[in-house]
């Protein structure tokens with residue numbers, strides 16, 4: 805007996821794939837807002853919520869992204885209905901007085917840049933993963949990519965801000981004919997142990 809049933813487990817994990825091609829089907833603002841409203845509810849440490857998400861949809865936005873992409877990521881990104889720049893607000897702690905109001909959590913991070921960096925990266929990455937799972941739950945397909953130049957994306961989208969790119973996620977409705985072969989996964993005892 806599971807909390808969500810086999811259909812959901814298949815959609816989220818067992819049958820979900822990383823997509824490289826896309827159907828010509830629009831992803832609405834309502835869907836993207838619903839996506840954020842799901843992912844924002846998943847946990848981050850001290851509720852710090854450092855993940856920021858830029859939904860690149862316009863031809864102009866895609867052209868700005870293009871010079872930063874590795875060659876193999878250009879076509880799938882330019883044809884995706886949406887490319888998310890999963891990003892990190894490096895001054896995430898400025899929101900803590902409202903996100904974690906019962907303690908002076910802001911000072912935990914302003915007093916230690918190293919802890920702030922580690923916390924920002926860990927939790928923003930978690931939130932990007934939550935986005936992938938929330939997208940799958942809403943019937944969207946995803947394709948994560950780290951093959952791009954972060955500095956170029958930051959210059960093109962985040963100059964003069966405290967945001968920086970982490971990785972990219974294409975979003976849309978996948979074209980199964982463009983899937984790569986499913987790769988093996990580590991078995992339980994290769995990746996886990998009991999203590």
Ligand SMILES: Cc1cc2nc3c(=O)[nH]c(=O)nc-3n(C[C@H](O)[C@H](O)[C@H](O)COP(=O)(O)O)c2cc1C
Pocket residue numbers: 820821822823876877948949950951952971986987
């Ligand atoms: C963080 C991250 C970065 C990735 N970067 C790229 C990339 O730059 N280009 C690419 O074609 N695939 C990229 N992938 C896709 C992986 O190779 C793919 O998710 C993995 O092989 C599993 O495929 P499957 O989900 O279809 O089983 C990336 C995946 C993740 C999670």
